[in-house]
Amino acid sequence: MERPRHQGMAKNTYMRWRLPLVCLLWEVAMIVLFGVFVRFGAEADAHWEEEKREMNMTSDIENDFYFRYPSFQDVHVMIFVGFGFLMTFLKRYGFGAVGFNFLLAAFGIQWALLMQGWFHSFKDGKILIGVENLINADFCVGSVCIAFGAILGKTSPIQLLVMTLFQVTLFSVNEYILLNLLHVKDAGGSMTIHTFGAYFGLTVTRILYRPNLEQSKDKQGSVYHSDLFAMIGTLYLWMYWPSFNSAISDHGDAQHRSAINTYCSLAACVLTTMAFSSMLQKKGKLDMVHVQNATLAGGVAVGTSAEMMLTPYGSLIVGSISGIVSTVGYVYFTPFLESRLHIQDTCGIHNLHAMPGLIGGIVGAITAAAATEDVYGKEGFIKVFDFTGVYQMRTPSIQGGFQAAGIVVSLLMAFAGGAIVGGILKLPIWGDAAAENCFEDDVYWEVPEDEESDVYHMHNPDKPASP
Amino acid sequence: MERPRHQGMAKNTYMRWRLPLVCLLWEVAMIVLFGVFVRFGAEADAHWEEEKREMNMTSDIENDFYFRYPSFQDVHVMIFVGFGFLMTFLKRYGFGAVGFNFLLAAFGIQWALLMQGWFHSFKDGKILIGVENLINADFCVGSVCIAFGAILGKTSPIQLLVMTLFQVTLFSVNEYILLNLLHVKDAGGSMTIHTFGAYFGLTVTRILYRPNLEQSKDKQGSVYHSDLFAMIGTLYLWMYWPSFNSAISDHGDAQHRSAINTYCSLAACVLTTMAFSSMLQKKGKLDMVHVQNATLAGGVAVGTSAEMMLTPYGSLIVGSISGIVSTVGYVYFTPFLESRLHIQDTCGIHNLHAMPGLIGGIVGAITAAAATEDVYGKEGFIKVFDFTGVYQMRTPSIQGGFQAAGIVVSLLMAFAGGAIVGGILKLPIWGDAAAENCFEDDVYWEVPEDEESDVYHMHNPDKPASP
C-alpha cells in the first residue's frame, strides 16, 4: 500500500540490519561486563544469614529490600508507564512514544547499573548491587526519558540508543561530581535528573534543529483519545512522585518527610496550573497540555529539598510557584524557544523539567543554607546533611554554596554533553526520518492497516479513500 | 469554528477570571493556614532519632511510614486514577472526568489535612502530620469524588471547588462525631466515606435538578473506547480496595485481616454482578455499566467490618449480596430515581456507594454486636473495638447500637449538608453549562480540533463535514 506521503522520503529509514545490530551489540556488551563485574550485594546474596548476624540484625524485615522495594516499584512505573504514556499525546506517535521509551529505558538501566556501580558500589573489583542500585538505575534512565521528550518524534531508535549510552555515562559522571566531590544532597534529583536531563535534551534538539518541521505540523497535535492516554502517564507520575523523591532517602524520618513534602507540593501545583491555564487562554478554557505536564512541576521542584525540613507550607509555596512558571512556560517560552532559539521541544521539557529543576536546585540550596540545629535537632542536623567525616566542619551556608555549585556543574555538563552527543546524532548514518515523516509511527512500526488508512484519510479529507 | 449547538447557549460558561480567582484564592488560603498550623509529626521530623529512643524503638522499620506507605500509594491511585478513569465512560466528557477529579482532589486533600488535623492531630497549637494523615485526606476526598459522580457533566469547575470546600468540612465534622463522640469503628469508611458521600451527592444533584437534560441525551452514553478507559478505573479501584479498607487499621493482624476480608468480598461480588447483569437484560448480554460499577460494591459493603472478625465466608456473603443489590439498582432504581424523584445520578452512585454503604454500616453494626471474647481473644477483643479508657465498659451489643447510630448521623449530615450546598451551587454565578451542553468537554476544555469535528460529525451524520 504505497501512499503519496512516502514518495517524498529522501532519507533511508530502513532499520532491518542497523537496529538489530546495535541492540544485539549493546546487549552482548552488557552480558560480558555484567559477567566480569556485577554480583549480588550482601543483602541479596545467599550468604545473608551470616551477614545478618554480623550486622547485628534480628529480623529479615531489616533487609534494605523492605525499606525500599515498594518505592522502587512506584519509580519503575513512573519510568515505563509514566514517561511512556505521557508522551502518547501525539495522534500518530503512540507506538513510538511508549515503545521507544521502553527500549531506551530497558537498555539504559543495564548500562546505568554498571556506570553508577563503578562509581558508588565498587568493592574488591566487583559491583555489588541491591534494590537501591535498581532505583538509582531507574533514576538515571529517567533523565534520558526527559531528554527523549525534547526530541520525541524526530529521531530513529538507533539515535535513541546511542544517546542513551552517552547520556547515562555523562549522568553518572555528573552525579559522582555532585554527590561525592561536592557532597551535595539531591535525593529526588532536581539537579542530577531534571536539570541535567532537560538541558541535555534541549541542547541535543537544538543541534538537531529541523528547519522544515512545519511539514509535519498536522501530526504534532493530539486527538481526543490520545490525550486520555497521556493522562494515564501524567497521573502515575503525579501519584508516585512522593515515592520518587523518597526512594533513596535515609531510612525512617527522611523517607517519611520526603513523601509528605512532595505530596503537598504536587497538590498545590495542580491548582496554580489550572488557574493559569484558564487565565492565559483567551476563551478561558483549560488546556490538556498544561494539565498533563505543568501539574508535575511541583514534584520536580522539591526534588532536592523534600528530604530536608522544607515543611508542608514551604512545599505548598514551592509547588504553587512551579505550577505557575511551568504553565507560563508552555504559553510563552516554548514558542519563543522554537522561533528565536531554534529549539524544537516536542513535549515542552523546558517547562516541565528544566525550569522546575532549576527552581528545585535553588530551593534546595536555600533550605540547606537556612538549616539550624534547632530545627533539625543535633543528631538530625548531622544525619540529614551527612556532616560526618571530612565534612563534619561544614556549615549550612557553606553547604548551600555547594548546592548552588551543583546546579552550575549540572548545567555545564548538560550543555557540553548535549552538544557533543547532538553532533554525533547529526551524522547521516542513523536512519532518522525526513521532516515530513516526523511524528509518524508508520516509519518505524508496523501499523494496523485499517485504522491507519482510516485515521489518515479522516485527517486528510482531500485524499481519496481508496488509493 | 462556530457550531450550531453552541448558538443555543444561554448561560455564561466563561471561566477566564472566575476559575483562576477561585483556584488562587483557595491556594493562598491553604499556604497561610499551613504556615500557621501544619508541621511534621514526630515520625517525619528530623528530631526522629531522639524520638525513636524515647519510644523505645530499635529499628527505623518501626516508623509508621513502613506500615502504611504501600497502602497509602494504593489509595492515592484509587482516588486519582480509580475515580478519575471510572468516570471517563462518557463519550465526550473524558477530559472533565479525569481533569476535574484531579482538580478537586488536589484541592480537597489540602483542606482535608487541615480540617481532619484540627480534629484529630492537633497538639500545642499545631497540626502534626504523618503518612496516616495523608491517607485520611485521600479518604475524605474520596467522598467528594463519589459526590462528583452524581453531578458529573452538569457542573462547572468552580462549583466543584465550592462543593469540595463544604463537603470536606462537613465530612470532617461527621467523622469526628462518629469516631470520637460515638466511638464507632469505620476503618474502610462505609459510613463516613460512602454513605455520607453518596447521599450528600444525591441531595446536591436533586437540588440542581435539570428538567431539560434529555437535550444532551446523545452525550450521556459511552463509546467503545471510553468504556475501556473506564475499565482502567474500575480495575484499579477493585484491585486496591483491600489497601483502602486496611490502610488505617491497627498494625498487624487488623491490617492483615481487613485485606483478606475485602479480597474475598470483592471476588464474590464480581460473580453475582455478572449473573444479574445477564439475567436482567432481555437478550442476556452483559452490560459494561454493571461490570464497571457493581463489581466494586463488595469493597464498599465490608468497609466497616473488614477489620473485624467478619471471616472469609462472611465476606463472600456480604460481597454476593452487595453485587446483586447494586446491579438491580442500576436496572430498576436509577430510572426510578430520575423519573419520580428527579434525582439525576450520572454515574449511578446510589447503586455503587449509597446502598452498599448502608449495607456496610449495617453489617458493621451486626458484626460488632456479635463479637465475643472467644472469637477475638481477650486482648484482641479490647484492641479491635478499642474498649479502653472511658469505653472499657462497652459491651458488643451497645457498640452495635452506636454503630447503627453512626449510620443515621451520616445520613442526616448528608441530607442537611447536601441541601445547603446544593442551594449554594444553584446560585447563577458559578458558570455551569446549559442543559444541551452538559456532558461535553468543549465547554470548559480546549478540545483537539480534528478529532472533535470528526467524532462530532461521525455521531451526527446528517451534519455537513466542513461547516
Next chain:
Amino acid sequence: MERPRHQGMAKNTYMRWRLPLVCLLWEVAMIVLFGVFVRFGAEADAHWEEEKREMNMTSDIENDFYFRYPSFQDVHVMIFVGFGFLMTFLKRYGFGAVGFNFLLAAFGIQWALLMQGWFHSFKDGKILIGVENLINADFCVGSVCIAFGAILGKTSPIQLLVMTLFQVTLFSVNEYILLNLLHVKDAGGSMTIHTFGAYFGLTVTRILYRPNLEQSKDKQGSVYHSDLFAMIGTLYLWMYWPSFNSAISDHGDAQHRSAINTYCSLAACVLTTMAFSSMLQKKGKLDMVHVQNATLAGGVAVGTSAEMMLTPYGSLIVGSISGIVSTVGYVYFTPFLESRLHIQDTCGIHNLHAMPGLIGGIVGAITAAAATEDVYGKEGFIKVFDFTGVYQMRTPSIQGGFQAAGIVVSLLMAFAGGAIVGGILKLPIWGDAAAENCFEDDVYWEVPEDEESDVYHMHNPDKPASP
C-alpha cells in the same frame, strides 16, 4: 438493529439463564465451602497478640503481611490489569478480554484458596489463610489467564468458568506433586504456572479447533488504539514481574535476589525482542505483537531460578535468549502450529509462556544442579533449597534431576488435563459463538450503538451506513 453478519448465526449464544445459573451456583458453593473450611491464619486472626508473644516477635512489623503485601498488590495488578489489558489488542474484543478475564479470575481465586488450602494450609479441619494464600491464589489463576489467551475470542463465558474450575483443580494437584512430592523449587512458577498453564491452554484450543475461523479473520487484528491499550497490560506485567517472582520466596535475601534477577532478565529481553522483531520483518519495522508479548518472556524464563544464585549476568543471558526464542516463535511457530497442528493460539501463548516456561524449568534445573556451598554459604545452601528433614541428604545434582522431573510432570498434567477439559468444553451446550462471530464483543456484551456501527462500517466501507 439486525445486521447481516448476525443472520448466519447457527449457534445459540443466548446467555440469559445459563450464565447466571453457573455464576450463582459456583458462588453458593464457594460460600458453603468457605463456611465449612476457611478461617483466618494466626497472623490475620484477632488472637495475634497472644500468638505474637508465643512466636517471640517484638514488633507488629514482623507480621508476614508487611513482608508480602506490596508484592501481593503488584501480582494482583498483573492478573487483572496485566493479563486483562494485554488481551485487549483485538479491535472488537476489548470488553471480552478485560471483562471475561475479570470474571474467571474473580471466581478462580476463590476456588484456588480452597484447593491450595486443602493441600498446603490445612490444619485441624480448617484452611488457615493469610497474605501468602492470596498470592498463591492469584498465581494459580494466572495459569488460567494464560490458557485464556489461547482460546481468546472463541469461547463463551460459561466455557471459561468451567475451564477455570477444572484448571484450578489440576493446577493445585500438579503444584502439590511438584512442591511437596518432588520437593521442587519453583517460586516464580516457570513450571507450575507458565508451562502447565500454556500447554493446558494449547491442548484445549487444539481440541476446540475451528476449521472455519478465517471467517472472522478481519476481526483478529488490532487497531491503533487497541494496541495502546494492550501496551498498558504489557508494561504492568513487565514492571511488576520482579514482584511476581519474589512474592513467595523466603523472607530477606531470597526475595531481594529474585527481584534483581528478574529485573535484569526482563531488561535484556526487551533488547533482543526489538532486535529480532526488526530483523525478521522484510521492511525492518518493529511489530507491536512482539513488543507486547516477547518482551515478557524474560520474566517467565527466570521464574524458577530467580531466587537461586542465578546472578545478574546469568539473568541477562536467560532474558536475551528467551526474547529471541519468543520473537522467532511469533514469526515462524505460530503460523506453523495453526496450519499444521491445528492449534489456533489467539494471543501466541506458546511463544510467551510455553517455550519460555520450558526454558525457565531447564534453567532452574541447571542452576540447582550447579549449586555449591561455596556460592550459597553453608546456611544459604540449606535454606534456598530447603534441604532439611527428609531432604537433608539431597545433593544439587539430585535436586536438578527432580527439577527436570517437575517439567515433565507439568507437561503431562497439562496435556492430559487439557484433553479432558477440552473434550468437556466441546459439548454443544455451552453457548459458544459461530466461527464468523468469534472475536466480536457484540455476541455476549451490550456494545454502545453509535461507535459499533461506525467502526463496523468504517472497516467495511462496502456496507451501507444505515441498514
